[in-house]
Amino acid sequence: MSNEITVIGGGLAGLVAAIACAEGGASVTLHEAHRTLGGRGRATPAPYVAHEGAHVFYADGPHWSWLTERGLAGPLGTYNTRMMTHTFFRADGRLRRVPPAGFLRMAGRTPLLRAPVDRDFRSWASARFGERTAERAASAISVVTYDADTGRLSAAFVWELIGRVFAPKRPAVRWPIGGWQAVLDRLAARAAGLGVRVELGSRVTAPPDTPTIVATELASARALLGDASLTWESGHYAMLDLAVRDDRRDAFIVFDLDEGGFHESYSMQDPSTVPAGETLFQIGMPVREGEGGAGARRRLDALADAAVPGRGDRTTWSRTATARGRTGALDLPGRTWRDRPAIDRGDGVFLAGDMVAAPGMRGEISINSALRAASGALRAAIPSHRAGS
Incomplete structure (x- = not known):
């Protein structure tokens, strides 16, 4: 039997899966439909390095151990006095x-x-x-x-x-310098160093004959595999990335206990994400059922006005976005992560991503599922392979 494994999707899950398979001795080909790797972890190019949603790591799980053991997490931003004194909670409008x-x-x-x-x-x-x-x-x-x-x-x-997030303990949150794009670049370099063949602009329309890991959004996996059961609950979120000239009044983080929004600086912990003399923020707001993007945007603007006073006269760069059905798995009553679409689909096909049956939250699910998918694919491709070998 050949030791070939195919990975479809070049985001966080796909890159982790490709690396794990190559480390296990497989010959790996990764197909990415876009012209660049990264998936939802991609960032905007410098000088304003912004992500699609809040992107941090929590250093309290196996995903973090896997990254740090390989030096893939990279240098990290740390708390400073301004960050600690400019963290707020929005309650009753203040x-x-x-x-x-x-x-x-x-x-x-x-x-x-x-x-x-x-x-x-x-x-x-x-x-x-x-x-x-x-x-x-x-x-x-x-x-x-x-x-x-x-x-x-x-x-x-x-x-x-x-x-x-909120239990009284030593904070586990970690901010990679350069954002997740820097982590993705290290993952891509690691994959290349292990001999993974990366095919960009390559849209796969049917699973190949080799053991295959489908590391795409669940909707794309559903279409590729012709499996209508590949669905799960997800969120709906409006986002504003905002760069302004520095002002000491600006908040570092705001947890919005009134509306469900969130405000965070990218640059107070990582000045490399913005030009000197400026601060870069992302403000997000979940979209209510039947509200539409415009209503969520009005509520988002109110949070931004509170967190970034006088932003209208200081803005140097901004962009808006909305994400729906691609914001990670949500478990309704009576369900846990074990009830989500199974990683092993049978016949040598495996799923990886942030909405499948693996523990963690968002990016952690992607990494944990990718490692489990890789283990299954290796057993299928290399009969002598054992998990952890």
């Missing part, structure tokens, strides 16, 4: 340095209390912490779900995310 007391008490319980899978977060959290605190918590974690009604999701799913 910015405050400390979240409401009820929210703090709830976040402190995350290491101690388990939430049920089969109940929605809103009803479960309201019964324990009060309706207002539950709604604020759901809004605060919308930065991860990209969903305007996070309270409808599984209590266990939302509670785990709240614990990851």
Whole structure:
């Protein structure tokens, strides 16, 4: 049997899968339909380096170990005094340095209390912490779900995310210098060094005869494999990237407990993402059911005005975008990550990406699923291969 493996999709999941397969001794060909690698991890070119949505790593899982063991995470931005003193929570229409007391008490319980899978977060959290605190918590974690009604999701799913982000502990968030584009560039270089053949502008219309990893958006995988079951819940998010001339009043981070929005600076932790004397932000707002992009944009603008005072006279660059159905997996009541589309599809075909059956959140799901898909593909391509060998 040949040791050839095909990877379809050159985003984060596809690159990780290609590297893992090549490290396992396979001959790997990666097909990417676009003219550049990166998928949703791509960034805009310098001098304004912005992403499609908030892009950070959390250094508390196997995905991070895999990256750091290979030197792929690269140099990291760190907290500084300005960042710590310019982190805010928006509640009742105003910015405050400390979240409401009820929210703090709830976040402190995350290491101690388990939430049920089969109940929605809103009803479960309201019964324990009060309706207002539950709604604020759901809004605060919308930065991860990209969903305007996070309270409808599984209590266990939302509670785990709240614990990851807000539990009282040493912060695990990491910002790669140069953004995720720099990480993607290192992944691409690693793949090339291992002999992975990369075919750009190559749109595959049917699975090849070799063991294959489909590392595309779920909608694309559904079309490629002709499998209508490849669906899952996802979010709907409006984004504004904004560069302004520096002002010490600008917020570093704003968690919007009122509307579910999120504001973060790219450049306070990584000055390489913007020209000298300027600051680069991304502001996001989940789109409500039936609202449309225009309504979400009005709410987004209100958050931007609060976080970046006088931005209209200071703006040097901006862009807008909307993401729907490609913002990571969301688990409804009664479902967990194990219920998402399975990685092993049978007949030597495997899925990888941020909406399949692997743990983590967004990019972590992509990495973890890619490693599992690679393990399966290696066993299919090289009969003597064993997981972890």
